[in-house]
Amino acid sequence: MxxxxxxxxxxxxxxxxxxxxxxxxxxxxxxxxxxxxxxxxxxxxxxxxxxxxxxxxxxxxxxxxxxxxxxxxxxxxxxxxxxxxxxxxxxxxxxxxxxxxxxxxxxxxxxxxxxxxxxxxxxxxxxxxxxxxxxxxxxxxxxxxxxxxxxxQTFLCVPTTTAVMDTCSPVMNGLPTDVSAIGPLETDETLMYLS
Missing domain, CATH: 2.60.200.20 (Tumour Suppressor Smad4)
Structure with a gap:
């Protein structure tokens, strides 16, 4: 060769x-x-x-x-x-x-x-x-x-800017998605006590 x-x-x-x-x-x-x-x-x-x-x-x-x-x-x-x-x-x-x-x-x-x-x-x-x-x-x-x-197939961790805890949510690359398709992303339990 x-x-x-x-x-x-x-x-x-x-x-x-x-x-x-x-x-x-x-x-x-x-x-x-x-x-x-x-x-x-x-x-x-x-x-x-x-x-x-x-x-x-x-x-x-x-x-x-x-x-x-x-x-x-x-x-x-x-x-x-x-x-x-x-x-x-x-x-x-x-x-x-x-x-x-x-x-x-x-x-x-x-x-x-x-x-x-x-x-x-x-x-x-x-x-x-x-x-x-x-x-x-x-x-x-x-x-x-x-x-x-x-x-x-791509999931990002998106920190929240409110006083609620940070979450890792299936928000697709930071762009808005149909929330009803992926369910609730977080709950703010403090709202019940403040109202």
């Missing part, structure tokens, strides 16, 4: 963004028809990865007239203190807000993307999980569709 065939190159270990989508009407509409589902695609680290409705202006497209022409952008970067490839996310939609783990982003606002992030825009939930690699020039993207919303 040739020596060059046995040596692993840095490009063998690409950082991978696993992007998992959920939409409540995904089974009756071909929303993901233009996405390369289930395969890893290499993307240049110096080129922003754009997602939206316009297949010409974006790297990847959703077949949905309610999605903005350019919805969001993921940009790779590195810092002198960290050898890992990191990412920022930017909202490119003028008509809709986006949230990342419960933090709202308005038009052209950006933030660092955590290793695991729940991104919401319109009726979409998009779970992005970063798998670390060593390569510096490229990263991979792998798309898949989830059968259930990722927010139902």
């Amino acid at each position: 040739n020596v060059s065939q046995t040596i692993e190159t840095e490009e063998d270990f690409l950082t991978c963004l696993h992007i998992k989508f959920y939409h409540p009407q995904q089974n009756c509409r071909g929303l993901y028809g233009l996405l390369p589902l289930g395969t890893k695609n290499t993307h240049s680290a110096d080129d922003p990865l754009k997602l939206g409705r316009d297949a010409h202006a974006c790297s990847y497209s959703l077949v949905d007239p309610r999605v903005s022409r350019k919805q969001l952008s993921l940009q790779a970067y590195r810092t002198p203190q960290c050898p890992d490839m990191l990412f920022t996310i930017q909202n490119l939609s003028q008509r809709g807000r986006m949230s990342v783990n419960g933090s709202a982003l308005d038009y052209l606002e950006r933030m660092d993307l955590p290793n695991k992030a729940l991104i919401r825009f319109g009726e979409y939930e998009m779970l992005v999980v970063r798998e670390f690699g060593e390569a510096k020039g490229n990263f991979e993207v792998q798309f898949e569709v989830l059968a259930v919303p990722p927010s139902r």
Whole structure:
């Protein structure tokens, strides 16, 4: 066997963004028809990865007239203190807000993307999980569709701001949910005694 065939190159270990989508009407509409589902695609680290409705202006497209022409952008970067490839996310939609783990982003606002992030825009939930690699020039993207919303699988501890005890409640990423679906979050027993 040739020596060059046995040596692993840095490009063998690409950082991978696993992007998992959920939409409540995904089974009756071909929303993901233009996405390369289930395969890893290499993307240049110096080129922003754009997602939206316009297949010409974006790297990847959703077949949905309610999605903005350019919805969001993921940009790779590195810092002198960290050898890992990191990412920022930017909202490119003028008509809709986006949230990342419960933090709202308005038009052209950006933030660092955590290793695991729940991104919401319109009726979409998009779970992005970063798998670390060593390569510096490229990263991979792998798309898949989830059968259930990722927010139902993600529970955060949300401290309360009232004089009641802190609770760990199934509030989905700090965003309001249908309280009747998850039941009461807490009770304030002191109210009975004060009235």
